[in-house]
Amino acid sequence: MREHKRMIRLLVADVxxxxxxxxxxxxxxxxxxxxxxxxxxxxxxxELRQTDPAVIAALDELLEEHTDAQAAEIxxxxxxxxxxxxxxxxxxxxxxRRAYHLRSRRQRLIDAxxxxxxxxxxxxxxxxxxVKHRCRDGIITxxxxxxxGEYLYPIPxxxxxxxxxxxxxxxxxxxxxxxxxxxxxxVMATVSxxxxxxxxxxxxxxxxxxxxxxxxxxxxxxxxxxxxxxxxSGPHPTRTAAASVRRSGRRxxxxx
Numbered sequence: 553m554r555e556h557k558r559m560i561r562l563l564v565a566d567v568x569x570x571x572x573x574x575x576x577x578x579x580x581x582x583x584x585x586x587x588x589x590x591x592x593x594x595x596x597x598x599e600l601r602q603t604d605p606a607v608i609a610a611l612d613e614l615l616e617e618h619t620d621a622q623a624a625e626i627x628x629x630x631x632x633x634x635x636x637x638x639x640x641x642x643x644x645x646x647x648x649r650r651a652y653h654l655r656s657r658r659q660r661l662i663d664a665x666x667x668x669x670x671x672x673x674x675x676x677x678x679x680x681x682x683v684k685h686r687c688r689d690g691i692i693t694x695x696x697x698x699x700x701g702e703y704l705y706p707i708p709x710x711x712x713x714x715x716x717x718x719x720x721x722x723x724x725x726x727x728x729x730x731x732x733x734x735x736x737x738x739v740m741a742t743v744s745x746x747x748x749x750x751x752x753x754x755x756x757x758x759x760x761x762x763x764x765x766x767x768x769x770x771x772x773x774x775x776x777x778x779x780x781x782x783x784x785s786g787p788h789p790t791r792t793a794a795a796s797v798r799r800s801g802r803r804x805x806x807x808x
Contacts, residue, residue: 563581564579573593575591607632614626657698665707667706668704
């Protein structure tokens with residue numbers, strides 16, 4: 553390298569650079585000869601990483617019908633590369649949209665007249681969760697607006713079918729049935745009460761759930777309130793005794 557520099561100093565007398573759209577180099581040799589070279593202007597760092605304008609045009613066309621992630625997949629499938637030479641991802645598409653002022657898929661749908669879920673809920677007078685449920689059931693049509701799962705909805709027409717809210721009406725009459733857990737039922741059905749009760753009826757009677765020979769007009773047996781301490785049906789024995797003592801005391805005081 554040192555020898556090369558020494559040779560250049562011996563051969564070249566002067567060098568003049570003119571920088572315009574191109575770089576013009578004027579070389580004056582020691583023997584009196586003049587040479588002129590025209591070189592291309594080197595690109596800046598951001599220009600070396602700039603995306604091809606054809607790719608930007610293709611991206612603008614794809615955003616009419618696709619989200620950012622979907623557009624990135626389509627560009628990669630076409631064999632196009634980003635400014636760095638790598639494949640496209642969703643974040644690169646977002647950066648290109650903002651750098652070149654391209655409208656997003658969501659903004660294009662809003663400009664076309666589609667409504668958000670809150671706006672459609674106010675338009676129909678329902679909750680916004682109801683709008684999502686009806687879109688999931690196919691009653692309302694929704695269009696995917698971005699990669700976050702947000703949908704935009706066109707204004708439905710007057711022929712929109714409103715689903716029936718509530719439990720369907722039962723045609724057959726209800727019949728009393730015996731629950732699986734008799735401790736939780738307040739009214740139990742019985743067909744007949746035999747003269748000699750079986751073990752199940754006896755255990756219910758001991759638990760205070762029913763009393764023998766006590767029926768309603770419709771054939772139903774109502775559970776009596778169970779005493780929490782004595783474990784039998786009827787009024788509380790301690791409270792009954794205390795009330796009797798108070799009544800007897802009042803009677804003796806009045807007689808005296």
